[in-house]
Amino acid sequence: MNSFIALIRQDIALAWRQNSAGLSISFFMIAVALIPFGLGPDLKLLRDIAPGLVWVALLLAVLLSLESIFQADLEDGSFDQYLLSDTPLEILMLAKGLAHWVGVVLPLVLTAPLAGLLLNIDTPSLLPVCLILLAGSPAMSFLGMMGSALAAGVSRSGLLAALMVMPLYVPVLIFGSSALSQILKGAATGDWINAVFLLLSIGGAALFFGPLVAAAGLRAFLK
Amino acid sequence: MINTYNFSQSDILIEGKSLTCHRSARLVFAGLDFTMKSGMAMMVQGANGAGKTTLLRVIAGLLPLSGGSLKRPETASLYHYLGHQNALKKQKTVKENLSFWAEFHGNGASRISTTDILQAAGIGGLADMKTAALSSGQQRRLALTRLMVAPRPIWLLDEPLTGLDDNGKDWLTDMARAHLEQKGLIIAASHEQLAFTTHDLKIGGSKR
Numbered sequence: 001m002n003s004f005i006a007l008i009r010q011d012i013a014l015a016w017r018q019n020s021a022g023l024s025i026s027f028f029m030i031a032v033a034l035i036p037f038g039l040g041p042d043l044k045l046l047r048d049i050a051p052g053l054v055w056v057a058l059l060l061a062v063l064l065s066l067e068s069i070f071q072a073d074l075e076d077g078s079f080d081q082y083l084l085s086d087t088p089l090e091i092l093m094l095a096k097g098l099a100h101w102v103g104v105v106l107p108l109v110l111t112a113p114l115a116g117l118l119l120n121i122d123t124p125s126l127l128p129v130c131l132i133l134l135a136g137s138p139a140m141s142f143l144g145m146m147g148s149a150l151a152a153g154v155s156r157s158g159l160l161a162a163l164m165v166m167p168l169y170v171p172v173l174i175f176g177s178s179a180l181s182q183i184l185k186g187a188a189t190g191d192w193i194n195a196v197f198l199l200l201s202i203g204g205a206a207l208f209f210g211p212l213v214a215a216a217g218l219r220a221f222l223k
Numbered sequence: 224m225i226n227t228y229n230f231s232q233s234d235i236l237i238e239g240k241s242l243t244c245h246r247s248a249r250l251v252f253a254g255l256d257f258t259m260k261s262g263m264a265m266m267v268q269g270a271n272g273a274g275k276t277t278l279l280r281v282i283a284g285l286l287p288l289s290g291g292s293l294k295r296p297e298t299a300s301l302y303h304y305l306g307h308q309n310a311l312k313k314q315k316t317v318k319e320n321l322s323f324w325a326e327f328h329g330n331g332a333s334r335i336s337t338t339d340i341l342q343a344a345g346i347g348g349l350a351d352m353k354t355a356a357l358s359s360g361q362q363r364r365l366a367l368t369r370l371m372v373a374p375r376p377i378w379l380l381d382e383p384l385t386g387l388d389d390n391g392k393d394w395l396t397d398m399a400r401a402h403l404e405q406k407g408l409i410i411a412a413s414h415e416q417l418a419f420t421t422h423d424l425k426i427g428g429s430k431r
Contacts, residue, residue, distance in 0.1 A: 006326040010312070017314050077308025081369075083285055085327065086300040223287055 003087040007095040008102075014072075015103030020065050024108045028061040032115040043120045050119040051180030052173075058112055058133065059169050062140045065104045066148040066165065067158030069096060070218065074152055079218065089219065093145070093211035101141035109133045121184060128183045128192070135196040136176045138203030142210030143168040149214035153221045175199055235261045235296060235376055235408050237282060243290030244277055251277045252426050255291070259422075261376070264399065264409040266420035273427030275412035279304070279379045282410060296377070300328075303373070305380045309366035313355035317346060320354055321368055329373030337372075344368050345390060360386035367395060370402075378402065380411040392418075 015021060035053060039045060073079045082092050112133055113126045121129065147165035151157040179195030242255040251274035259265055267275045280286040282295060283304045311320050321337045341347045344364045349357060357365065363386040370378060378399075384392055399409055399419040411417055 003327045006323055010315075010323050013319075014312060014314060072312070075308070076312070077306045077310040078312075080280075080283075080285055080304055080306055080308075081310050081324070081328070084283065084299045084302050084304055086298075222285065 001087075003085050004091055004095045007082075007092055008099045011096055011099030012103040015068075015099065018068070020068055021104045021107040024061040024065050024104055025111050027064055028057050028108060028112060029115055031057040031060065032118055036118065047120045047184065050116065050121055051177040051184060053119065054112065054115065054129075054133075054180065055136075055173050055177045057115075058108065059140065059166075059173065061108055062105060062144055063162040063165060064158075065100070066144045066161045069100055069145055069148045070152045070214075071157060074218075074221075079222070083222075089215040090211045093149075093214040093218075094207075097142050097145045097207070097210055097214070100145065101138060105137045105141050109137045125183050125186075128189075129180060132176060132179050132183065132192070132196060132199070135199040136172050136203070139172050139199065139206045140169070142203065142206035143172070145210045146206075146213040146217070149217040152218060171202055172199065175202075234406075235301070236294060237296075237377070237408065237410075238294040239282075239291065240293075241291040242278070242281070242288060242293060244274065244281060244286070245289045246277060253290070255424070255426060257422075257424050259408055259410065261406040261408055262403055263422060264403055264411070264417075264420040265422040265424055266417050267410065267412040267424045267426060268414075269412075269426035275426060276307070276381050278426065279381050279410065279412055283379050301375055301377050303370050303375045303378045305366060305369070305378070305383055307381055307385075309362050310369075311354050311362060311365060313353070315354055316351050317341065317354055317357065317365055318350040320365060321372065324369045325372035328369065328375075335371065340368050340371050341365075343371070343394070345394060358386070360388055360391060363387055364391055364394075367398070370398065376407050378407065378409045378411075380409065380413075382413055383411055384413060384415050384417070 032053065036046060073082070082089060085092065110130070113130045116126055116129055144161070144165050146168070147161040148157070150164060151160035154160050175195045175198045179192040182192040237259040239255055239257050243253040244251045255278065257265065267278060269275050277286060281288055281293065283302050284295070284299060285304070315323070318337055318341070321341065325337060338347065338350065341350050344367065346357070346361050346364050349361065354362065354365065367383065383395060387395065396418045402409065403419065409419070411420065
């Protein structure tokens with residue numbers, strides 16, 4: 001248990017120190033801010049494409065941070081130490097996933113609605129938008145860690161991880177952006193709340209399978 | 224100085240019989256025999272590429288064996304493995320690195336404060352420095368302090384002297400002798416003679 005908590009604390013501290021969240025947030029903001037320049041001053045169009053745009057930019061921003069989950073541990077020898085612990089590797093991977101979620105994805109998701117203002121999303125919708133993104137956020141970390149672990153050890157593993165994870169993100173993207181369009185159309189809470197549960201259940205499944213897949217992948221890599 | 228634990232309650236035996244190991248279809252070593260008991264220290268010698276690191280990793284359970292039989296305690300937390308890499312986070316301070324491993328490996332059970340451990344390692348004045356700013360010898364010393372924060376009976380040391388000055392070598396020797404007195408067990412791969420080892424194991428006599 002101590003190892004679990006120590007690892008979460010260390011990874012959040014490292015994410016903070018390396019400003020991983022800051023980088024992802026900046027990437028996301030810049031991507032969203034560039035779109036209006038490309039599309040021209042059509043407010044209605046911006047509003048129509050905002051749901052898909054926000055999700056795609058968000059997922060890309062998360063992909064940027066995936067390489068950092070395992071690469072450093074493998075390179076500096078920390079991983080050998082993880083294997084020589086009483087705590088099962090799967091549990092330690094859960095710790096790493098949680099730390100990535102808290103240290104990188106959560107700050108990103110919580111600042112993302114600000115970008116909504118750039119896309120002509122009205123202020124009353126911001127809170128539901130935030131809720132949808134939040135519901136999708138665990139899936140982003142735990143699906144992402146699978147790809148990150150499977151690509152570990154390959155040079156430029158970040159790119160390879162991105163390629164593997166993108167297809168896994170498709171359900172999140174579909175449910176997430178359809179719920180967002182509902183909200184922006186002013187639909188009642190009952191119309192999009194199901195999407196929240198769907199996203200949460202994808203996240204739950206990823207929370208279970210992500211650490212298992214990551215541990216298996218990294219063990220196979222080390223042998 | 225290290226700790227007051229005594230490992231003699233449960234005698235430890237590591238026995239290898241005609242050990243063979245392949246790495247990506249290449250034969251690394253074959254036919255290795257050795258027997259190690261509590262209180263013994265073995266130095267593994269061999270040319271570059273002879274398989275010293277591979278042997279240590281096999282004993283630690285980090286790599287699979289392709290032939291022969293190895294009798295070893297299965298519990299992972301009985302082993303300390305000091306690899307080529309120091310398992311230190313460069314962005315963190317010296318003290319933070321040590322505290323992390325103390326908590327991770329030792330469950331924070333160490334009876335000696337991190338300050339005292341760093342003092343003993345000769346890097347007491349650097350506690351609040353970024354680890355990246357340390358010299359390679361100082362980083363090696365910091366990696367070696369992991370042996371002190373969590374009492375574990377089996378030490379597997381891969382080139383422990385890398386970067387250490389005479390002072391550092393003396394410190395390691397004292398630490399290792401104290402460990403052996405407490406019925407610990409050490410297997411070290413090294414090119415330089417180690418003052419504390421009692422047995423030798425040569426791998427890869429002929430060139431391949």
